[in-house]
Amino acid sequence: MDGAASFCGSFCHNIPSICDSALLRVLLVTLSLLCADVEALQVIGGSVTVEQGSTAILSCYVIDTNDDLTQITWQRKTREKPHNDNFLTILPREGAQFVNGDDDRFKYIGNFNNKNGTLQLSNVALKDEGRYTCIFTLFPSGNQKTEIPLNLLVPPFTNIKDNLPTLGTEEVLFATCTAAGSKPPAEVRWLTGALRDKMRTTTNSTQYDNGTTTTVSSLFGLPMREINGHQVQCVISSDSLTKEETLPFNIQIYFSPTEVNIRVITEDSFECVTEANPNANFTWSR
Incomplete structure (x- = not known):
């Protein structure tokens, strides 16, 4: 856990003996409730598999928290960008903003007020395959995140x-x-x-x-x-x-004519017969 979660984890399990005082007992109850809220909080994502050239939905949202959301950050580590790269931030007023150059294939289709950071990626290419990280900056819990693997299928x-x-x-x-x-x-x-x-x-x-x-x-x-x-x-x-x-x-077995025969059809017509693959060409002479 980040932020308040780390604090809760250490405080809730390491209370000194002076906690017997009434004031600290109240503080302990308050922090225990905060700990329970952080433990309930979940960032929902999931693996995505799509065919090359199609559209991928990178679903990411937070549930079970009343914390204030201040920012959503997207990172990626892909074939094209093998090092973890911050490429998009989403702010409550400014909306979605690219960090290092625009990519019109990405579209923010979530809802900031609903703590939903879902992205749509159209015309997916092999260079896009990798791991995408969705980070929610919450107060007082701090940063909460999940990874979303993106896998591509390419028909032969x-x-x-x-x-x-x-x-x-x-x-x-x-x-x-x-x-x-x-x-x-x-x-x-x-x-x-x-x-x-x-x-x-x-x-x-x-x-x-x-x-x-x-x-x-x-x-x-x-x-x-x-x-x-x-x-x-x-x-x-x-x-x-x-x-x-x-x-x-x-299956074709290719062979040239091995035997040629001339058949009499009528008194004034004849037929030249042979077997070959491909079919033989005939030339008459006299």
């Missing part, structure tokens, strides 16, 4: 990249599925169905200084003609996504 950018494998007898990379820039890290997995015994996967993650993570899952197998055209799925899940994201992928 997702895609599948075809590695363009060609027909062969050795294992190759078919495709990579990427969940980039996610916070917290995303889980990436493949659903291969009937091909599960013919496929294997690997997953790697890279974490960046801004707290985001890129996860890449790779799909491997033998590039056989019989699996050409089969569909598999890449499934991406994360606390930053409202639901799992599923990306379908058709």
Whole structure:
């Protein structure tokens, strides 16, 4: 406890023997009531988690006290400002005032008379993530405060990249599925169905200084003609996504024509037939 709270704590537990006098007994009763009031006082806050780009409400208010409020101070310790920084004060007449430069994304939406210091922060960015401290200057209790952690969720950018494998007898990379820039890290997995015994996967993650993570899952197998055209799925899940994201992928095994046949359709028409992926281009000559 600050201010009167500290005084109450020491006085109420360390009364000398002269407290037997009537005057000091009255003083003791008065200070005991003050101690009880300070102990009942609470600063209400709480952790806040929002998605990047949305609006965060940093709720902070005092309950169970009749003390006079003289000032509300906001401090922050964030990715952008790693040292504790006083950035906003709220006074009964002047209202909200920035200390070191304005930031229009912050808006005071509390009520000073109700001892409510709540802030609104719009367009939240990764640089804003950190711990915010709400300090109420009360008389006679002194400074009372609470910390409000602000956590961000960042949905990943997702895609599948075809590695363009060609027909062969050795294992190759078919495709990579990427969940980039996610916070917290995303889980990436493949659903291969009937091909599960013919496929294997690997997953790697890279974490960046801004707290985001890129996860890449790779799909491997033998590039056989019989699996050409089969569909598999890449499934991406994360606390930053409202639901799992599923990306379908058709396995393509690329091969050139190996056999060409000419069929007679009628007496004056012919058909050239071959198999290739992608489809072959035909040139006739005579």
